[in-house]
Amino acid sequence: MALLSWSDQYLIGNNVIDTEHKELFRLINDFHTHWLEAQDRRDIARVLNQLITYAQMHFQHEEKIMEAAGYPKLAEHQEIHEALIDSIFQLHHSYSEGNLHLEINTMKFVRNWLIEHILKNDYLFRDFLSRQKSSGEAAS
């Protein structure tokens, strides 16, 4: 069974962000499947690396979109992104060094890593976007 299943409750209301979030779900599931199938350690590390590379690109896109929208919490959000990248880099590092066994707890960490980011932080941006949209509609 997949670790994560997409639900429309995760939609932020920006196409680029939503499409990339779906891809992050896919990459995390891919990572989980590789682990379940007990594939080669290097192979698992490679999939984790793909996830990190994609996440970094996504965070950059998200920050640009937030900047263009005049999002007041951008700086805060950037710091959260940095911390997220740090924590997943650490995991990758320990794993590639052989200091870490991937357990279900690690998988839960990776799952929460994404879900909490979307639910706690990206949701604030979603609310900002919808307020902007409704005040735009009120003004027109």
Ligand SMILES: [Fe+2]
């Ligand atoms: Fe995001």
